[in-house]
Amino acid sequence: MAFALVANFTLGVSVSEMDLSPLKLKMLAWHKWAGMTLLALVTLRLVNRLIFQPPPPEPAPRWQQRAASWMHAALYVLMFAIPVSGWLVTSAAGIPVIYLNLWELPQLLPKNLEWADPLKEVHEALNQALLMLVIVHVLAAIKHHVVDRDSTLVRMLPYLEKRR
Amino acid sequence: MKKRIACLLVVASLVPALATAGNWSIDDARSKIGFQYQAMGATLDGEFPQYMADIELDPAKPDQAQITLDVTTAKTDAGNPDATAEVGSPLFFDSRRYPTARFASSRIQPQGNGRFLVEGKLSVKGITRPAGIPVMLKTEGKNQRLTGTFKLNRLDYRIGEGMWADTSALANEVKVAFSLLLVPKPSRKTP
Numbered sequence: 202m203a204f205a206l207v208a209n210f211t212l213g214v215s216v217s218e219m220d221l222s223p224l225k226l227k228m229l230a231w232h233k234w235a236g237m238t239l240l241a242l243v244t245l246r247l248v249n250r251l252i253f254q255p256p257p258p259e260p261a262p263r264w265q266q267r268a269a270s271w272m273h274a275a276l277y278v279l280m281f282a283i284p285v286s287g288w289l290v291t292s293a294a295g296i297p298v299i300y301l302n303l304w305e306l307p308q309l310l311p312k313n314l315e316w317a318d319p320l321k322e323v324h325e326a327l328n329q330a331l332l333m334l335v336i337v338h339v340l341a342a343i344k345h346h347v348v349d350r351d352s353t354l355v356r357m358l359p360y361l362e363k364r365r
Numbered sequence: 366m367k368k369r370i371a372c373l374l375v376v377a378s379l380v381p382a383l384a385t386a387g388n389w390s391i392d393d394a395r396s397k398i399g400f401q402y403q404a405m406g407a408t409l410d411g412e413f414p415q416y417m418a419d420i421e422l423d424p425a426k427p428d429q430a431q432i433t434l435d436v437t438t439a440k441t442d443a444g445n446p447d448a449t450a451e452v453g454s455p456l457f458f459d460s461r462r463y464p465t466a467r468f469a470s471s472r473i474q475p476q477g478n479g480r481f482l483v484e485g486k487l488s489v490k491g492i493t494r495p496a497g498i499p500v501m502l503k504t505e506g507k508n509q510r511l512t513g514t515f516k517l518n519r520l521d522y523r524i525g526e527g528m529w530a531d532t533s534a535l536a537n538e539v540k541v542a543f544s545l546l547l548v549p550k551p552s553r554k555t556p
Binding site for chain 1: 448
């Protein structure tokens with residue numbers, strides 16, 4: 202999911218810099234499909250997280266515990282808000298998402314071209330914020346792995362061996 | 366002197382006839398020529414907000430009517446700002462070389478109940494092809510309402526050349542729908 206998120210972020214950035222072309226239209230459609238898929242996955246993940254308690258955090262100073270839980274909350278909020286904001290952009294532009302060229306998703310807003318640009322700016326700003334948080338999140342995880350030598354990082358990554 | 370005045374009168378009477386032919390004008394505020402197309406499966410609504418018509422019509426003999434309609438291609442609203450910015454470009458309407466798209470009727474076949482098939486020629490981007498447009502004519506007080514829809518393939522008129530010939534991104538079929546309110550011209554009697 203993290204990989205798909207980075208990939209769709211990159212796709213979104215490159216498509217926004219393209220001139221209008223059939224390829225751009227296709228890439229935009231792929232970007233929307235991926236975004237809607239991520240929205241479904243993050244929703245499942247949120248439900249899962251609310252039902253099942255995550256394992257207790259590794260021992261760390263209190264300020265780090267609090268920062269970590271704020272960080273996790275912010276990451277979830279953004280992972281949810283970003284695809285929704287993108288959906289709002291395409292709704293305001295009057296271009297429904299035809300998921301996988303098969304299903305037309307409902308429009309969240311009636312067509313209103315004056316709202317499309319401001320909403321797009323919100324979508325971009327949320328992405329900027331997510332990018333910053335992801336950088337901090339990754340740096341913190343690396344710090345725990347390399348400096349503190351605890352299992353914070355490996356427990357996020359299912360294929361690594363547990364550290365003792 | 367008399368001769369001069371007579372001469373002026375003749376010229377003056379000719380001027381309006383030259384400026385706009387036909388015995389009906391279109392009430393722009395209550396008329397619309399719209400179109401629908403599909404980009405990546407999503408339907409978008411566009412409009413041709415600027416057009417001019419020459420309509421010679423006797424409501425008692427509608428099959429004798431003569432209709433010519435010119436649409437200003439550069440003014441096309443493609444329903445999306447990026448598309449509107451692109452639609453006058455050489456790949457689409459090439460509005461600099463072909464400022465107008467024209468439909469000119471040649472034959473009108475009555476089909477009953479106020480319905481007619483208007484046959485004629487549609488010229489877009491230097492390409493002229495025969496076209497048959499089903500229309501409906503309805504009396505609204507002193508006015509006449511002319512409505513109709515038809516489909517065309519944009520590639521028949523090279524609307525969207527080069528990379529835009531790719532119909533998997535931009536569908537070939539375009540649906541045109543119009544509703545025109547014809548108002549009798551005051552300068553001439555309508556029969």
